[in-house]
Amino acid sequence: MTGDGETRKRRVDQGLRRVLLVFAWLALLASTSSAALAPPENIKAFDTPNDAGGSNTITWKASPDDSLLLGYSVKRSAKPEGPFEEAGVVLKGQEEYRDGELKDGQKYFYRVDARIIGDSASSAVAGPAVPSAQWFNLGRVNILAFIMLFAGVVLWYIARAKKGAKLFIRRIAGLDAVEEAVGRSTEMGRPLMFIPGLLSIDDVTTLAALTILGRVARKAAEYDTPVLVPCTDPLVMTTAQEIVKQSYSEAGRPDAYREGNISYLTYDQFGYAAGCDGMMLREKPGAVFLQGYFYAESLILAETGHSIGAIQIAGTTAVDQLPFFVTACDYTLIGEEMYAASSYLTREPIMLGTLKGEDLIKLLIVLALTVGVVLETFGKHWIQALFQ
């Protein structure tokens, strides 16, 4: 087999980068007799801020020879004089490393080596850095402030709504169609179908979808039209059963509720799509509601729903799937409209209050964006800093 020297020679011959490296070496050797590779400079080692402890952060300024390097090797030691052992390796062009799994309260020293094949250049030693844990993540103050602002605004509008202030909400096209869809299904003597998306209760979109289901089921119960809900998640199924049951008893028809109409299919994405498609073709629902979070199966469902002549009302927060619902369905609740729909359908003043609060925040964002972009153009980063 080939020896190490030959290996290196062959590699140098092959890559342009290696050729450059040879030139760099030659140039450096010609000018100075010793030092070939420039080490990284300005090494700093410190306790990683805003963490749970056990880690230090090391930063440096890239070596002037950065483009020739394989990368940097970060070395750690308990004493400034060594011995140093490798803590980790990062790619060239990077100037930061986070060293984890350390002991809190202990001193660590660091050195960073610039590496090429067969050679390396060590930086000065930095430290000591002593890892520790923090009680508050200062890097997230802006998020806390935003939550407080948001909650404050929403709660204020809710309070106002409770006092009886009239709140205007614009009409949302897909919502006005709900009644029409239920009515038409009833006339045709066909059931309704409600597909609550591919995610579980762990996604807020699904909860919004279930709220919409509650309203749809209420209308359906009044018209005495069955609602079919195929589910891909057992928790969603059980919750949907309770919601629909409740809607039927609110409509005064608890006897008309059929638990079997709300069923589990499978967790498999396309298995679920296959099952839903089959159900559509056989039960021929007059209206199909596609509400929730969807992935690629969105268009499979929507095109099949269209082929059986059902009115389709879609709604999702999945940006990637919106184009397909918009093209294939009669009505589509776009992103935030879906959340708005779940509040709108209840018509409770409290719910409308939160919508009003959202709008105020949106207005603030529009203002911040407008002013911020102008400021950025003039080189001022005050507003940008708020969103870092």
Place this chain on the structure above:
Amino acid sequence: MNWLAKLEKIDRRWIFLGVALVVAAPLLLGLKTSVDITPPVKNTYETIDRLPPGSVVMVSIDYDASTMPENQPMLLAVLRHAFQKNLKIILMGHWPLGLPVGTLGLDQVAREMHKTYGVDYVNLGFRPGTAAVMVNLGTEIRNVFPSDYKGVPLDSLEMVKNVHNYNDIRLLVGIEAGDTYEFWIIYVQARFGLKMAMGTTAVMAPTAYKYLQSGQLVGLIGGLKGAAEYESLVNHPGIGLSGMPAQSAGHLLIILFIILGNIGYFLSRRKKA
């Protein structure tokens, strides 16, 4: 005029038939289009081409059945090229469900080119632990894979008797559908200086491109188009090249149907008016 107005409401099954035909026809007829060879693919090809016969190339299967249409043609083309040049192949993977797919491709090409298992190629299989596996292979392959995918000890396989770590491997070709390739670069390229080329899905290619620019990858094969380019370089047209006319024809057919639909729509509207 009447039949033109019917264009507004073509039964969708005609559209389905059309799509099936324009995709199947180029495959059946073996239609070949010429593709422009882009530098990232050419570099991959030339890197492999310049390896001396007998060099060991490691191929990593980091995708599974879901992206097979895009990734498999790359694998086949690269394997064909490597076997043509009498290079030795070590196949392995980091995706639990990728192994059957990779094995399928390797066995197919090896049979075609009359290569012998254990002499010309070895299939190591899959071990969990991505980064840890990569780093350990740098010291001794046997630490991670004491035996091949069927449980045959490595030392009893002629080809890998003297292969111990990355020093004995000339090139890594990763066929990728996720972020595993970044692990390869971070843990193996940066640490051991192993040369790498990657074949990625079309969606990932723009992101992977930055590693090509920085010199951390010697080559990049992106999507079905990239596979088609490689196939034309090795002069063995496959699904990549016949996929190209299928892609174009599919797009064209959809555009055609949209235009027909609009013609029908305008005609029927004029009639009503």
Place this chain on the structure above:
Amino acid sequence: MMKREIPLLITFLTGLLMVVQFFVPHRPIGQIGTGVLSWYTIIAGFTLLLGIDSLVGMHLKKLQRKQSGWGYSIMLILGLLLALGLGIFSEIKYGSALAFGSPFMYLYTYMMVPLQATMFSLLAFFIASAAYRAFRARTLEASLLLVAAMIVMLGRVPLGAAIWGKFPILAEWIMTVPNAAATRGILIGVALGGLAMSLRILLGIERTYLS
């Protein structure tokens, strides 16, 4: 009380804890988030049985009543038992259901994979039929949809560039400027809506899920 107020309290307290742990990195609070996510997999592990009960129950009922299509119900139940049986067998014999050469892997490779891939590939047909039907220049909005789709389609294939060299550049521009702008707007809206929804849930204002 037990049926309504306590669940609302549980929601409020767990939700609050999740918000707090986001801001407190110190042990043990900062670690709760990841810990609780693995708790969820445990809970989901149990709830799956509810789903299977519903699925099997429904088809057994169909069988009992000899409802139309009961033959397919047999297929479904047989498929379920086959996958379950081979899964357990392979797990015990090979240490993992997805081990190479295990009978379960065979089932996966030659049944699950083709079924998944084929259902997925139906989209090639449906994307064509949806485009034909919906992309009509009925209104200004519909025309914008139509034109943007046509340009991007032409920009993606060599044929488009052959017709007019600027198609790929124009397609790229539409994706990086107007598409990116609208996507950002939608995402900000979705996030605010989700935020408000979560807040309503924590405060017990939105409680449909507890009906």
Place this chain on the structure above:
Amino acid sequence: MNWTLIGIWIGALLTLCIYSFLYKDNPFYKFAEHVYVGISAGYLLAQDYWVQLRPNLFLPLWNDYAQGQVHFGFIPAHWYLFIPGILGLLVFTIFIPKVSWMFRYTLAFTVGVFSGLAITAELSARVLPQIGGTLRPLLELQNGHISPWGTFCNLFLVVGVLATLIYFFFSKEHKGFIGAGAKLGVWYLMVAFGAAFGYTVMARISLLIGRMQFLLGDWLHLMR
């Protein structure tokens, strides 16, 4: 017996069964659909114990007892795993009408956890980065000169974000300035949806090419 060949035949027949659905509903599709739902549910059930419950719940507790890592002689070191264990068992109360409300505790816990997580996640992962990403100087400089085209693009992008946001105003009638903004927002949305649709076509046709290759090549060996 050539198991691979049999496998390819099974796969090919199932593929055809699913495609037959494109013509109309028929017994072949019904067969494939039911088999698919059954197998995938069974697959999940088999994985449920080994991938979810065993490593996350049973194994840690079992090891605690086996290795004697217990407090007071009986409380295992991973005692907190009993919480999700009990919450998981509570879901079965829905089968007992009298105590079926106990299921709500599990539901309330899950909903609480994920709503809480969503509050901070929506902000840190979505709102702030999307706004921060939009806050860029309008003037695009190229070699020290202002690039009119680059500047126009930046302006076009910012206007689009603002108009789309205005479309999502719910508490104001879409009239006057708001109405104009919302209208512009709709145009942006339509262009975006059309473009995203067109962009996806290629990936979808690739999927079909993959299946065709399986049918015509691997199965029928008709491909040249």
